[in-house]
Amino acid sequence: MSKLTKAVFERNYILKGDYYIIDLNTRNLVSIKNIDQYCRVDKIQEMILEQNSLSQIEDVIRHMIQLKLLELQLNQIQIIENLELPNLEQLNLNTNFIKEVPQLQLPRLKVLNLSFNKITYVADQNLPSLEQLNLSGNQLIYLPKLNQSPRLRVLDVQKNNLISITRLMGTCQYLQDLKMGYNQVPGEYIDELCAVIQTLPSLDKIDFKGNPVSQVNGYEIRLLKAKPGLKYIDNIHLSENIIQNLQNMDKTRTFNELVELTKEQYYKWIQEREEVRRVMQKQLNQQKLRLDFQFEDKEEDNIEEMKEFFEFIKEIEAKKKKGEKINMDDQNIQLWRQRLQQSENQRIQAQQLVRQQQIKNNEQQINNYISTKTMMQKLFEIAINEPEMWKEIKRKELVQIPQEQSDEPSSGMRSMNSIETPQESGSRSGNYSVRSGKSRF
Structure with missing residues (x-):
């Protein structure tokens, strides 16, 4: 030295x-x-x-x-x-x-390079002639105020700890090149970033690579939409082909996002539907359990009453065999009749329920048959293979039979009464009726 x-x-x-x-x-x-x-x-x-x-x-x-x-x-x-x-x-x-930058009194300064120091603070500057400012490689968290440097064209603040550029909003009318790579600008700042660059009319180069915001889906196309005059994004020259590719990628990304959103909503709908089903099933099971308990309680009461009644009958029969006189007052006789009527009513009700279920099942089978084949084909098949069902069909009075498909001749349609099961056929011949393609039975 x-x-x-x-x-x-x-x-x-x-x-x-x-x-x-x-x-x-x-x-x-x-x-x-x-x-x-x-x-x-x-x-x-x-x-x-x-x-x-x-x-x-x-x-x-x-x-x-x-x-x-x-x-x-x-x-x-x-x-x-x-x-x-x-x-x-x-x-x-x-x-x-250098750790701090005081206010400088340099009215004609055009180029200032303070890169790769240890700067954490920059005082408000009054540098009216400044055109290029390099503060890269320092420890800044916030940008300095640059509203007194209207001629600034190049700002390099790469490799700091910056989280925002809002101080640039509407200040540097001649700023052309903004280098903000490798800072800490978060992804949720993308909208604010777009808003800021819209206020910089001369900006045509921008670099945010290495920031979390640059990883946001559609980052490049969003910057381009906010500032159509950009020529470089993250040091990539935006030729017409690249711009077209970015737009296509944005469309694809938007489509993929919609697909994923639809899938998410569909899965959510399925989950909610399954949850509703589970809740309803649980409620139904609880209701069924309560009904079962009520039925069992009622059944036990009925069984007990029937046992008492049968014991009463046995006593009467025993007395009758022994030749003893049977004293039956009107109340006991009425009770006997009520028991018999109650038993008969229960039997009839049970038969009706079974019958209704059979009719319902038959109607479902009829609908299934009719929905899969032509009417005449089905009627023949039912008459041959399902005689009981055929009897059920004939028993009902249907208003009309749908017209056969176009490949079936309408003039040859047979009445349903003319179709017989093998057991009914015998020597009887079929009757035909033609009424504008409709038949009754």
């Missing part, structure tokens, strides 16, 4: 008219405060101090009032100071140890 010497200075400067261009990069310098011993510092226009061992921006620099270019990258600087330079246009401080 060394200080600036005259020999080093004389080998590394260029005198351009009245102005100096000094290039002292990679000289292992720890200080340049004696540079005013070798030249007029107010005549220096470009100062290159890249890759040295400078730990501060020394006071001598603030006297370089004509300075336009200052390069201090790859040093050990921790604090930004002594930079009240009215003509400075380019300042490079990348790869140092």
Whole structure:
């Protein structure tokens, strides 16, 4: 490590008219405060101090009032100071140890590079001429306010911890290139992101790769819809073919999402239906169980009453056999008749229930037959194979038989009364009736 010497200075400067261009990069310098011993510092226009061992921006620099270019990258600087330079246009401080950026008084500054430091805070700036700002590779959570830099064209804030860009909304009318890759912008921010870029009229390049928001379905097409003038998304040039492919992918994605949503709703409907079925089944089982208990209780009462009644009958029969006189009052006789009538009614009711069930089953079978074959084919088949069912059909008075299918001749339709079972056939012949394709029986 060394200080600036005259020999080093004389080998590394260029005198351009009245102005100096000094290039002292990679000289292992720890200080340049004696540079005013070798030249007029107010005549220096470009100062290159890249890759040295400078730990501060020394006071001598603030006297370089004509300075336009200052390069201090790859040093050990921790604090930004002594930079009240009215003509400075380019300042490079990348790869140092800076943690905070104070408000800079640089009215003509166009390019500012503060990348790869340890910056967590940037004060509100008033840099009206700023066109390019590089803050990549730092530890920022929020963007600085840039409403006082209306000419900003390129903003590079990649590789920070940023979660939002709302501070850009409606501020940078000339911003063309926004580099936000590898930050922490969440997926739910996609709508807000689209809203912000809509307020940046000159924006044509945007890069959010490496952020959770870039993994949102339809991310590219949503940005393109919000900002149709975009030419690059995540460093991919949006040719007409790529735009068409993105639109097709969006349609496919939308279709797939609808399919999945439909499946989800269908499965949900099935689950709800099964749940309703389980609940209803449970209720029916409980109701059946209650009815079974009630029936059993009633049945036990009936059985007990019948036992008593039969015991009463046995006693009467025994007395009758012995020739004893039987004293039957009107009440006992009436009770006897009621018991007999009750028993008969129960028997008739049971027969009716069985009959009704048989009729219902027969009607169902008839409907099944009729729904699968032509009427005449079915009637013949029933007459031959199901004589009991045939009798049931003949017993009923149907209004009309549906007309046969087009391949059956309507003029030859036979009355149902003319169709007989093998048991009924004998020597009787069939009767035919034709009434506009309809027959009665």
